[in-house]
Amino acid sequence: MTGLVDVPSLTGGYTDATLTLAIDHTEHTRRQAAGLQLVVGHGFGGLDHLMALPHEMPVPLNTLDKYQRAYVRRAPAAICSIRDGHVTRHAVRPCRILMATVRYNTTYKLALDSASRFAPMCARQVIVKRLDKNAFHRISRLAEFDFYGIGVLLEHADGGLETVVEPRPWVPKRHTPAAWWFAEQAYGSYLKQTAQTLERTAP
Numbered sequence: 001m002t003g004l005v006d007v008p009s010l011t012g013g014y015t016d017a018t019l020t021l022a023i024d025h026t027e028h029t030r031r032q033a034a035g036l037q038l039v040v041g042h043g044f045g046g047l048d049h050l051m052a053l054p055h056e057m058p059v060p061l062n063t064l065d066k067y068q069r070a071y072v073r074r075a076p077a078a079i080c081s082i083r084d085g086h087v088t089r090h091a092v093r094p095c096r097i098l099m100a101t102v103r104y105n106t107t108y109k110l111a112l113d114s115a116s117r118f119a120p121m122c123a124r125q126v127i128v129k130r131l132d133k134n135a136f137h138r139i140s141r142l143a144e145f146d147f148y149g150i151g152v153l154l155e156h157a158d159g160g161l162e163t164v165v166e167p168r169p170w171v172p173k174r175h176t177p178a179a180w181w182f183a184e185q186a187y188g189s190y191l192k193q194t195a196q197t198l199e200r201t202a203p
Contacts, residue, residue, distance in 0.1 A: 005189045016114065019122070019186050022101040027094050034078035038184045039091045046071055047177035047184075050080065050089055058086035060182065093180055094187040097122040099167070106130050107141045108150060113151045121182050123170040125151030175187055 004018045031037065040046065049071045052058055061082060064158055067192060072080050072087045079091045100118035104111035106128050115124040126145070131154060132138040145152050151167025172179070 005186055005193060009193070015116065016102060017099055018101045019189075021186055022096040022103070023187070023190065024092065024094055024099055025136060030090070031078065031094065034076075034092075036076060036078040036097050038188050040181060040184045046075065049069055050091060051175065051177055051180070053080065053087065053089040055089055055092055058083075058088045061085050063089050093183045095183055095190065097183060099123045099125060101125050101127060103127045106132060107138075107145065107158070110149065112145060112150065116148060119148075121170075121179060123151075123167045124149070124168040125153060125201050127153045127155050129155055135170050 005021050006017075039050065049068045052064075052068060053072075061072075062085070064072070064087070069175055072082060077090075080089045082088075100122050101124075102111060102114045102117065104114070104126060107126065111126045111128065115136045117127050118124050129196050132141060142152060149168030150165070150172075151163065152165040154164050156162065
């Protein structure tokens with residue numbers, strides 16, 4: 001299951017882009033059944049605490065520090081549950097972010113900077129309406145995009161896209177609470193967009 005999701009106005013400058021997401025259908029269905037949307041918002045540092053717990057493997061509650069115990073005791077059961085002195089984490093990331101796409105008139109440095117903000121999260125590409133007419137500047141600028149692994153697509157008048165620079169595939173170096181948080185925010189946009197679509201199509 002995939003969908004184009006507009007990035008919400010997040011802290012840290014993650015704005016003005018479109019994300020291509022791969023929704024985790026199993027986790028999405030589980031959350032829908034439990035009435036759970038996002039796992040953020042249930043206490044400061046919650047994702048740090050969740051990442052300290054293995055998925056679906058009970059952990060003795062007395063092995064957690066006091067902050068972790070306080071979190072798991074107040075978190076909804078769909079996130080983690082406590083039974084027989086053990087806590088089990090149920091929540092996982094609801095989606096994978098495949099691509100961040102930004103749009104600019106041409107390959108300005110602003111386009112490069114905008115796409116670069118997403119480097120820790122996913123692959124990146126820029127869609128432009130024209131390339132620099134000066135051959136030296138055009139080649140130099142495209143080489144810079146290629147160096148940073150940012151794709152460049154030229155949008156023609158008929159709406160067709162021509163790949164000028166291939167985006168470099170993104171390989172996560174490690175899993176972090178920040179990346180999980182970003183995935184939750186993107187998933188929240190997906191849920192909002194889906195709800196709006198249902199409202200528009202409702203009889």
